[in-house]
Amino acid sequence: xxxxxxxxxxxxxxxxxxxxxxxxxxxxxxxxxxxxxxxxxxxxxxxxxxxxxxxxxxxxxxxxxxxxxxxxxxxxxxx
Amino acid sequence: xxxxxxxxxxxxxxxxxxxxxxxxxxxxxxxxxxxxxxxxxxxxxxxxxxxxxxxxxxxxxxxxxxxxxxxxxxxxxxxxxxxxxxxxxxxxxxxxxxxxxxxxxxxxxxxxxxxxxxxxxxxxxxxxxxxxxxxxxxxxxxxxxxxxxxxxxxxxxxxxxxxxxxxxxxxxxxxxxxxxxxxxxxxxxxxxxxxxxxxxxxxxxxxxxxxxxxxxxxxxxxxxxxxxxxxxxxxxxxxxxxxxxxxxxxxxxxxxxxxxxxxxxxxxxxxxxxxxxxxxxxxxxxxxxxxxxxxxxxxxxxxxxxxxxxxxxxxxxxxxxxxxxxxxxxxxxxxxxxxxxxxxxxxxxxxxxxxxxxxxxxxxxxxxxxxxxxxxxxxxxxxxxxxxxxxxxxxxxxxxxxxxxxxxxxxxxxxxxxxxxxxxxxx
Numbered sequence: 001x002x003x004x005x006x007x008x009x010x011x012x013x014x015x016x017x018x019x020x021x022x023x024x025x026x027x028x029x030x031x032x033x034x035x036x037x038x039x040x041x042x043x044x045x046x047x048x049x050x051x052x053x054x055x056x057x058x059x060x061x062x063x064x065x066x067x068x069x070x071x072x073x074x075x076x077x078x079x
Numbered sequence: 080x081x082x083x084x085x086x087x088x089x090x091x092x093x094x095x096x097x098x099x100x101x102x103x104x105x106x107x108x109x110x111x112x113x114x115x116x117x118x119x120x121x122x123x124x125x126x127x128x129x130x131x132x133x134x135x136x137x138x139x140x141x142x143x144x145x146x147x148x149x150x151x152x153x154x155x156x157x158x159x160x161x162x163x164x165x166x167x168x169x170x171x172x173x174x175x176x177x178x179x180x181x182x183x184x185x186x187x188x189x190x191x192x193x194x195x196x197x198x199x200x201x202x203x204x205x206x207x208x209x210x211x212x213x214x215x216x217x218x219x220x221x222x223x224x225x226x227x228x229x230x231x232x233x234x235x236x237x238x239x240x241x242x243x244x245x246x247x248x249x250x251x252x253x254x255x256x257x258x259x260x261x262x263x264x265x266x267x268x269x270x271x272x273x274x275x276x277x278x279x280x281x282x283x284x285x286x287x288x289x290x291x292x293x294x295x296x297x298x299x300x301x302x303x304x305x306x307x308x309x310x311x312x313x314x315x316x317x318x319x320x321x322x323x324x325x326x327x328x329x330x331x332x333x334x335x336x337x338x339x340x341x342x343x344x345x346x347x348x349x350x351x352x353x354x355x356x357x358x359x360x361x362x363x364x365x366x367x368x369x370x371x372x373x374x375x376x377x378x379x380x381x382x383x384x385x386x387x388x389x390x391x392x393x394x395x396x397x398x399x400x401x402x403x404x405x406x407x408x409x410x411x412x413x414x415x416x417x418x419x420x421x422x423x424x425x426x427x428x429x430x431x432x433x434x435x436x437x438x439x440x441x442x443x444x445x446x447x448x449x450x451x452x453x454x455x456x457x458x459x460x461x462x463x464x465x466x467x468x469x470x471x472x473x474x475x476x477x478x479x480x481x482x483x484x485x486x487x488x489x490x491x492x493x494x495x496x497x498x499x500x501x502x503x504x505x506x
Contacts, residue, residue, distance in 0.1 A: 017157025038161075041224040049221070 004051070004077070005070050011046050012066060015039065025067040040064075047073060087271040091505070092348040093340050094180025094333030095445050096172040096281075098148055100136030100326050100432045104175065107146035109449050111431075112457050113478045117310040118432045119324055125289050132301035134309040135287045136326030136433030138168070161225040162238060163203030165329075168438075169235035169283035170242065172329035173197065177243060180333035181345060182277055184244075192276040194247030195236040196266040197283060197331060198258040200437030200492070203230030205288040235283050247275040252437075255492030256397075258282045259330060259440025260500050264354035266334050267500075276339045281331035281441035295325060298364060302400065313434075314461035315398035315427035316405050316473055323399040326433030330441030332448075337506065347505040349448045352485070353384025359495025366404050366491060370411035373397075376497035377415055377487060384501040386485055389419040391501070393456050393481065395447045395488040398427025399434050408489065409469055416471070424481055426474035430460035440490035444500060447486040451504045456481045 009023045016033050029035040029043060044060045047053070047069060053076040055063070063069050100118025101108040111118075118136045127133035141147015150159055153171045162170075173195075177183075184190045206229045213222055228234050233251035240249050248269055252261040259282035266280030286295075295301050302322040305312030313324040340347055357379060359372035366372065381388060394412060398405055405427075413420050428446050435442055450456055455478050462475035472479070484504060491497045 015157070017155060038224040038228075045221060045223075 002070070002074070004073050007050060008047065008066060008069050008073065011050060012043065015043050015046055023066060025070070026065060028065050030064065051077065053077065085273060088273065089337035089506070090267040090270045090334050090351045091337050091340050092332050092351065092448055093182065093335045093345040094176040095348065095448070096175025096179060096331045097329070097442055097445055098138055098168055098171045099328035099330070099435060099442055100138060102139055102146035103141070103143060103148050103171065104146050105445060109446070112428060112446065113455060115458050115460060115477060116431065117460055119309045119312055121306070121309055122287060122292070124287065127292070130292050130296055131303040132292060132296050132325070133306045134312055134324060135292070136324060136435070137287060138328055161229060162234065163206040163229045164285035165199050165202060165283045166229070166235045166238055168285055168327065168329040169197050169331070170238055172281060172283065172331040173239040173279055176331040176333050177279060180335070182333060182335070190244050191246045193245040194249060194266070194269065194275040194278045195240045195245055196248070196250045196252065196262050196269070196278055196280040197235040197239060198252035198262040198437055199232045199235060199283050200253070200255045200258050201284065201286050201291065202232040204286050204291050206230045208288065208290045239279055245279065248278070252282070254496045254498070255494055256434065256436050256439055257490040257492035257496045257498045258437035259442065259444065260488065260490040260498035261356070261440070263332060263334070263351065263441060263444050264356070264498060264500050267351040267354060270334055270336050276336045278334045279331060280334055281329065282438040283329035284436040284438040285327045286436060287325055287327050292325060300364070300401065301325060311461050313400045313430045315396065315400045315430055315459055316409065316465050317462050318464045318466040320400045320402060320405065322401055323429065324433035326435040328432070328435050328442060329438050330445050332441065332444065349451055350503045350506055351500065352503045353380045353386060353501030355379025355381070355383055355499045357497045359497065361495050364493050366407050367495065368407070370407035372495060372497045373408050373411040373489065373491060374415055376499045377411065377489065380487060380499035380501050386501060388416045389422070391485045391487050392422070392424065392483040393447065393450050393486040394423060394425040395443045395450070395486065396425050396427045397489040397491045398459070399429055400427070404491070406466060409471065412471060413469060421470040424456040424472045424474050424479060426457055426459040428457050430458070430462070440488065440498065443488050443490070444502070447488045448502050451483045451486050451502060454480060454482055456483065
């Protein structure tokens with residue numbers, strides 16, 4: 001697991017109060033992990049804070065799974 | 080609006096829940112109150128060195144079994160951050176009350192006939208304070224999406240309705256320190272007029288924060304002379320009183336239409352028989368100098384109950400321990416009761432728990448119902464030397480066994496708002 005993936009999963013576990021085992025890469029924040037729309041807003045803010053990246057609203061809307069979060073963050077870090 | 084010709088329906092109390100400075104759980108708190116214990120102590124949660132008032136009535140931690148608060152027992156950790164402490168306390172008290180009532184509607188009709196009316200005087204003050212710091216430090220974009228719903232007063236009612244699926248009237252009273260009585264009284268009216276069959280009603284407050292304490296210090300309302308002897312600070316009617324002691328907590332009742340309660344075989348604690356309100360039209364923080372607002376509020380409540388003053392044996396006073404307010408209320412009660420004042424017991428339970436602001440009226444309403452049930456008047460702690468004599472027995476220092484058929488509870492708030500509610504034992 002990449003550093004990003006590990007950190008993303010940890011943030012998801014903390015913010016959504018779910019078991020680590022449920023936070024697979026394919027897991028959807030809303031459908032699988034019980035998040036609502038405000039939870040996802042907060043989650044994206046936590047990613048921004050933890051990784052020092054900026055995630056604009058139009059990009060944030062497309063981040064619905066753990067995998068998509070990891071991919072977006074990695075793309076920003078590489079840029 | 081009210082032209083359907085239906086007569087007002089009777090309203091009874093079928094569930095009660097409470098968390099306050101004397102602990103968590105109605106029976107646990109009541110036992111301690113009657114034993115003359117105090118819930119006032121030095122503030123531990125933040126540094127008070129810059130404040131003239133450094134004590135408060137704080138909810139003790141512990142477990143439900145031991146009568147203390149462990150939030151994890153009541154609210155999932157991930158949800159706790161979505162709500163200010165006043166909402167958390169409201170959920171705790173509402174959960175106890177709903178469980179106590181045994182009312183869990185199983186069909187849509189029952190859910191739609193069950194509403195919630197939990198108010199607060201101030202709401203999410205600490206949440207607003209913290210959010211302000213975030214914005215002031217140039218981090219407006221970092222504000223939590225839960226900031227607004229965490230701070231809004233009616234979200235206490237919102238959360239409780241969501242938790243239980245109660246789809247009836249969803250409302251909140253916001254009348255400073257009169258909130259609790261207004262919530263109970265207005266909720267009872269909704270049932271009486273047919274808007275709901277069951278209402279989960281009460282008040283919650285959590286203003287023991289730097290901003291809350293500094294604010295009430297600035298308005299010169301708090302006791303400052305007893306920082307080293309906190310349990311002596313709240314002393315209603317005593318000549319040594321010097322202001323109120325801030326308290327936190329929540330009180331919630333399940334109010335229910337009498338026949339509805341009987342049909343399901345509910346335990347009935349007592350009946351809400353009267354409710355009255357008035358405005359001072361005098362000053363933003365000071366009570367009217369004749370006690371006229373309090374007088375008219377109590378008179379209206381007794382009138383709606385169809386009860387004469389002589390039929391009331393106990394008054395739970397607003398009695399905040401302020402130099403001005405206590406004697407004005409006393410004078411208003413003396414005037415209304417007239418020659419029957421000598422038969423009346425009146426105490427201020429704020430002497431033991433402090434002033435719970437928007438939760439006060441709900442918590443004290445519960446005490447009034449229990450005073451009738453157990454035939455005992457709770458004490459006014461620290462009443463050593465009354466600032467003036469009165470024919471009314473103010474139940475100094477020790478609880479008194481008394482036959483109590485009808486009890487009246489007062490709450491008055493900033494803005495010159497007054498509310499009184501009258502209870503009778505189970506019909």
